[in-house]
Amino acid sequence: MRGDKPLPAHAPWCMGCGEDNPNGLHLEVHLHGDHVYADLQFDERHSGAPGLAHGGAISAACDDIMGFTLWIAETPAVTRTLTVEYRRPVPLHTPVHITASLVDETDRALFIEANGTVGDTTYFAAEAVFVKVDLSHFLRHGDWGATADLITRFFQAD
Numbered sequence: 001m002r003g004d005k006p007l008p009a010h011a012p013w014c015m016g017c018g019e020d021n022p023n024g025l026h027l028e029v030h031l032h033g034d035h036v037y038a039d040l041q042f043d044e045r046h047s048g049a050p051g052l053a054h055g056g057a058i059s060a061a062c063d064d065i066m067g068f069t070l071w072i073a074e075t076p077a078v079t080r081t082l083t084v085e086y087r088r089p090v091p092l093h094t095p096v097h098i099t100a101s102l103v104d105e106t107d108r109a110l111f112i113e114a115n116g117t118v119g120d121t122t123y124f125a126a127e128a129v130f131v132k133v134d135l136s137h138f139l140r141h142g143d144w145g146a147t148a149d150l151i152t153r154f155f156q157a158d
């Protein structure tokens, strides 16, 4: 069983975990045993209905935290499908605890689940399939410099 370990952001401007993105969620994700987790509070930047978190912001938080299970799978991968079940409206400025874990794996696919709780109650739950890619995926489709930074973060954190 691994202990509690803070994990580095995917990129400084990541909308989920980037520390330099003023409109991001600023997720601080930790590895704990066989899962990852983050504690957050949605605010006005993430508002949908008055006083409530936007479903897309909740989905983005799930997607990003699920992405951190790649530290457990030890492979780069990208989201192929993401399903969120919104069980209760999430008020702004309310502490939400989100956990994610890798539940199954094939040669190319990772099956990941996430759960968002307020207190002892589940407010949303998500399931995703991530497809494994090699790092050339990010070089081919993304930004060279940012990809180099991602690789550096990965090896520094190991």
Ligand SMILES: CCCCC/C=C\C/C=C\C/C=C\C/C=C\CCCC(=O)SCCNC(=O)CCNC(=O)[C@H](O)C(C)(C)COP(=O)(O)OP(=O)(O)OC[C@H]1O[C@@H](n2cnc3c(N)ncnc32)[C@H](O)[C@@H]1OP(=O)(O)O
Pocket (backbone or CB within 6 Å): 010, 063, 064, 066, 067, 068, 070, 071, 074, 075, 076, 077, 078, 079, 080, 081, 107, 108, 109, 129, 131, 133, 150, 154
């Ligand atoms: C050096 C080690 C590094 C370790 C890394 C550790 C940590 C990494 C840290 C950070 C990672 C970096 C970034 C994470 C960032 C943010 C987290 C949020 C995640 C995102 O925000 S990410 C953005 C949104 N995302 C996309 O931008 C994807 C766009 N998309 C594509 O780029 C293609 O779609 C691609 C490449 C995914 C696949 O394309 P493709 O053509 O290669 O693949 P294909 O369609 O053939 O499927 C391949 C195999 O997956 C199976 N498969 C497919 N779907 C399935 C399903 N639903 N259920 C079960 N299996 C399924 C098939 O059945 C087949 O399996 P088989 O090969 O066995 O037949």
